[in-house]
Amino acid sequence: MLRRVVIVALPGVQPLDVTGPAEVLAYAERMSPGAYAIEVVSPGGAALDTGSGYALAPAGALEDVRGPLDTLIVAGGAGARHAAPAVVEQVRRLAARTRRMASVCTGAFVLAEAGLLDGRRATTHWAHCDDLRRRRPAVHVDPDPIFVFDGPVRTSAGVTAGMDLSLALVEEDLGAPVSLAVARVLVLFVKRPGGQSQFSAQLAAQSADRAPLRELQAWMADHLDADLSVPALAQRTSMSERNFARAFKREAGMTPAAYVEALRVERARLTLESTAAPVEAVARQCGFGTVETLRRAFARRLGVSPAAYRSRFAA
Template sequence: MAQRTVLVVLFDAVQSLDVTGPVEVFTGAEKHTPGTYRVRTASLDGAPVRTSSGLTVVPDRALTAARAPDTLIVPGGEGSRHPDPRLIDWLREHGPRARRLVSVCTGAILLARAGLLDGRRATTHWAYCDRLARDHPAVDVDPDPIFVRDGRVATSAGVTAGIDLALALVEEDLDRDAALTVARHLVVFLRRPGNQAQFSAQLAAQTARRAPLREVQRWISEHPGADLSVESLAARAGFSPRHFARAFQAETGTTPGRYVDRVRLEHARRLLEDTGDGVEEVSRVSGYGTPEAMRRAFVKALGTSPAEYRRRFRPAPVR
């Protein structure tokens, strides 16, 4: 297997974890399987850059001296919002030469400005998805997943999602064992698929202003297998069902039914990932009632069955 060069672009006010997260993953994979990756960093003029958190990073070389890499990684950060035009020109010229083009967080904005995301599906940090879609209408922006693959181009959401994407690329290049070894070394889980949402149900929904509705949100999260019909939840809050449904949506930004669906899906996924409980038991305690009902929910939301989800995303036992 030929050694793959991974080149990470640096610029002033870059987000440090957008850089170091993928770098640690690929260098970890090189340690696990020597001869697989050669990780390098480069800035426009080869000069040190100061990250958005104040750290100074010394690149290996200037971008003008860098050869076309196998994988080109473009991180995000404050500097991606007002980039040096020379960086955009370099990406426009050299980005197409890489076998694989990757962005972390708002690095997607740099790729879009270089025209490298036109006609492609992409994501970025949730706070900048609207801006990316507005400023670059030729890009199909999906604000939900933690990372998106579209052919040779991969884009990821904020900060730690770059680690998830890098682990997925290592698994693709090498094998699952190599990616699991790196994940264990970094004390992260190799189990966040790209279609996992950037937010959990509790984070995606707003916290209700009124105490009775906040209590209902807590109850739903702690009792996914209970009767979570609108009538039951309304009674717990002391509202009529109609008033409860309207108030819940007004204060959380989602309907009770959608909130319950998301909580149950997350609960079932955690059980499939973290326990050896059978699918029938998981479906029962997660509120689906039957394995078939849970299977339909998984296929609709994730495009895979519970059994396949467990096979792909439950970490192997540490030996």
């Protein structure tokens, strides 16, 4: 089954938002001939300056796209956040005759302006989530995942997340073995699940201003199997529980409990990917205590069970 894929690139495009998904789909086509026909288009078919020392020369004009589509992908970049009404209307026109729509990075702004994300959960680059939420209140913006599937719409976080999204599309169309084979050919370290955070736990949190809390953050990462409750952590910093909880949230940007869970899930995820340790052992090593506690944390943060995560993403 030949799937026609149109990638829309706009002025100020982030080039990897185009070339990343295009390469993933092109390699899938080489492995499964007849799977995809890929077209990159721009307004008027104009070449686009990328700001990276070269220009992208699309294969055709956005206005000239005719006939049914399988997948419509809108790439991100400065132009996507401020797309002209005519561009938004063209995307709305194409969306009406495509099986599924997708955006990479700030390409979500175009889908949102076209009304295609109203009432749906979506994501975009972390730096622009608040702006998208302000401009389109009807969109349920989730700033954490690297990509989100909601009905016929798929949205991804910034830049390289477009490749993760594209691998998920390949898996949806052609199966997990082909998707994994493409990831290996492109030397991607791991095919990340959509629920994975845009940041590691330590990048997602702020570094505390005060030295005692900053040192505590470093200690926590190395002692995930220790007692990391608020009373125990407050005692380590010689603070009252109430003052500690308030200070930590103010300086780290999240509660101690949320920070601890994020650290433990990240360590468990990496352990499941890189070792054959039983899930029970992973739960103990990472401080969850029981498999059920680990399972609940994975469901909240990654949307999959530990066993399902390992079966799909282990090396």
